[in-house]
Amino acid sequence: MPSVISNIVSLGAADCNVLLSFFKQYYLVLGAVGSLGYFAHRLWLWPYVFSPLRSVPGPPLGHILFGQSPTIVRSESGIPQREWVKQYGPVIRIVGPVGIERLLFMRPEALHQILVKQWLEHPRPGFLRHILGLVTGYGLLTVTGDDHKHMRKAMNPAFSIPNLMAQTHMYYDSIYGLLEIMKSAIDAEEDPKKGKEFLVYDWMSKVTLDIICETAFGYKADSLHDPHNELAEAYELLLSLQSGPNLARLILWMSVPGVPRLLSSEWGYTHRHWLGKVPFVGPISSLIEAMYRIRRMSASMLRDKMNDSSVATSDTFAKRDIMSLLVRARKADLDKDKSVYAMSDQAMMDQVLTFLGAGHETTATGLSWTLWLLANDPDSQKKLREEVTPIFSENSRPDYRTLKEMSWLDCVVMESLRVLPPVPLTVRTTNKTDHIDGVLVPKGTLITIPIRVVNTWKEVWGEDAEQFNPNRWLNLPKNYHPVFSMLSFITGPHACIGKTMAIMEMKAVLAALITNFEFEPAYAGQVTKPAAAITMKPTDGMPLRVRRI
Numbered sequence: 327m328p329s330v331i332s333n334i335v336s337l338g339a340a341d342c343n344v345l346l347s348f349f350k351q352y353y354l355v356l357g358a359v360g361s362l363g364y365f366a367h368r369l370w371l372w373p374y375v376f377s378p379l380r381s382v383p384g385p386p387l388g389h390i391l392f393g394q395s396p397t398i399v400r401s402e403s404g405i406p407q408r409e410w411v412k413q414y415g416p417v418i419r420i421v422g423p424v425g426i427e428r429l430l431f432m433r434p435e436a437l438h439q440i441l442v443k444q445w446l447e448h449p450r451p452g453f454l455r456h457i458l459g460l461v462t463g464y465g466l467l468t469v470t471g472d473d474h475k476h477m478r479k480a481m482n483p484a485f486s487i488p489n490l491m492a493q494t495h496m497y498y499d500s501i502y503g504l505l506e507i508m509k510s511a512i513d514a515e516e517d518p519k520k521g522k523e524f525l526v527y528d529w530m531s532k533v534t535l536d537i538i539c540e541t542a543f544g545y546k547a548d549s550l551h552d553p554h555n556e557l558a559e560a561y562e563l564l565l566s567l568q569s570g571p572n573l574a575r576l577i578l579w580m581s582v583p584g585v586p587r588l589l590s591s592e593w594g595y596t597h598r599h600w601l602g603k604v605p606f607v608g609p610i611s612s613l614i615e616a617m618y619r620i621r622r623m624s625a626s627m628l629r630d631k632m633n634d635s636s637v638a639t640s641d642t643f644a645k646r647d648i649m650s651l652l653v654r655a656r657k658a659d660l661d662k663d664k665s666v667y668a669m670s671d672q673a674m675m676d677q678v679l680t681f682l683g684a685g686h687e688t689t690a691t692g693l694s695w696t697l698w699l700l701a702n703d704p705d706s707q708k709k710l711r712e713e714v715t716p717i718f719s720e721n722s723r724p725d726y727r728t729l730k731e732m733s734w735l736d737c738v739v740m741e742s743l744r745v746l747p748p749v750p751l752t753v754r755t756t757n758k759t760d761h762i763d764g765v766l767v768p769k770g771t772l773i774t775i776p777i778r779v780v781n782t783w784k785e786v787w788g789e790d791a792e793q794f795n796p797n798r799w800l801n802l803p804k805n806y807h808p809v810f811s812m813l814s815f816i817t818g819p820h821a822c823i824g825k826t827m828a829i830m831e832m833k834a835v836l837a838a839l840i841t842n843f844e845f846e847p848a849y850a851g852q853v854t855k856p857a858a859a860i861t862m863k864p865t866d867g868m869p870l871r872v873r874r875i
């Protein structure tokens with residue numbers, strides 16, 4: 327060894343020149359060999375030979391470059407994972423692009439560790455937070471640790487039961503607007519008895535947008551009657567971009583350092599047309615455009631609230647929308663103690679935008695799938711009509727408590743959210759190396775939270791786990807765990823803050839629709855496919871035949 331070192335040290339300038347010209351001549355070859363070596367390591371040696379996770383059961387590596395991602399992106403959300411769990415058991419490893427590994431855990435103890443006990447060590451990964459920030463605003467979905475604790479504490483009062491009770495009446499103007507539109511469209515048909523085909527998802531999207539605008543901002547978007555409403559158009563543009571391939575593009579771009587900041591900056595907006603011409607980036611430029619328009623409108627709504635003296639009052643007639651509550655709470659906190667944590671205008675706007683982004687499409691998707699399931703299960707639909715009709719004939723705007731007490735309505739909504747959860751899966755990462763369910767999980771490993779797979783796990787829900795059967799909520803299976811057997815809103819400190827609001831809103835819309843209409847598949851043998859995106863919205867807008875009762 328010392329002789330090698332002395333040989334190198336003794337190299338003269340001439341020898342160095344010879345070496346340099348050798349590298350110059352062959353640098354392309356050397357570069358190619360190096361890259362090949364790197365890819366061989368990432369794509370093959372790492373997952374097969376070196377990875378500490380190589381012995382965890384799971385599907386084969388899949389595509390040489392992209393692993394199992396093409397199968398996941400092309401399939402219905404959660405279905406490949408469900409088949410793999412059936413085949414390989416409750417802990418599996420899935421290899422994605424360039425050998426990146428993901429683990430999936432099913433057992434309650436593992437989910438408790440990831441989502442509850444060690445939630446700080448298992449945050450949402452950076453790329454997911456950036457995507458959510460870009461499409462919903464930099465609110466609760468994008469922060470973690472102490473920032474998250476502060477924000478969540480400030481937001482909780484807006485989602486308290488008393489506040490939700492006071493908000494329930496806000497749903498009904500939009501709901502009755504929808505009923506009138508549907509009734510008139512059916513009556514205008516040549517033979518109204520035959521009913522009319524509606525693209526159910528589109529109408530659910532409009533009614534939930536109108537409701538969330540009212541509850542979040544106190545703003546009447548009325549997208550039901552005004553398809554050119556600026557906010558509604560911007561959200562429509564945003565939703566039209568949801569697809570598996572677009573999501574894959576976003577994940578790729580958002581993983582590149584600096585890109586998320588660039589895309590959400592003023593520069594990103596000014597250069598969006600130019601960005602639109604770059605292959606692979608096109609849809610992202612439309613996304614920037616949509617978010618910019620949404621932000622501009624919500625900033626003006628916030629300004630109006632700050633200047634509206636009735637927002638500042640604290641009596642029972644004060645405005646109950648979330649933004650008014652936040653403006654009021656901030657004022658009260660600052661009046662008490664000037665040094666207290668108080669949200670800036672920008673942070674407040676981001677929060678409210680997050681509620682619009684997180685609460686609009688999810689609820690629309692949940693409602694659409696519930697109507698689909700009822701259209702295919704006439705007995706459950708009839709039973710629901712028998713429960714809701716007498717209540718609606720007595721009071722056309724049932725309050726929070728009445729909606730909560732309708733037991734078959736509750737079974738139908740819970741069962742629909744179980745079999746077809748609007749958010750079919752989510753992702754976490756690991757901040758430290760630790761054991762989970764007996765597997766040593768290295769720091770930085772991605773973890774899939776398999777919402778749809780857990781919700782339909784035969785070990786808990788029995789042989790008919792994948793079937794829609796609202797009756798099961800009247801007699802839950804013995805393996806049912808109240809927290810970890812149904813993850814549609816996940817659990818722990820990052821659980822959905824809008825869970826109760828979403829369930830109540832779904833109940834109000836559904837009960838009013840079922841009292842007034844009958845739903846059937848649009849044609850015999852109809853199948854409809856959920857998108858493989860962040861939410862499981864139906865890809866065809868979900869046509870259903872609707873008749874008046």
Ligand code: HEM
Pocket residue numbers: 450466467478680681682684685686688689692747748749752753813814815816819820821822823824825827828829
């Ligand atoms: C059926 C409707 C809904 C479903 C299925 C749903 C589902 C979920 C899920 C699965 C998460 C966790 C995501 C993750 O950790 O990666 C989540 C988080 C969240 N949801 Fe919902 N959601 C619904 C409606 C709503 C509504 C109506 C709102 C607000 C008005 C809302 C606001 C939020 C917020 C702010 C978070 C982030 C919570 C945190 O990290 O602290 N969601 N939701």
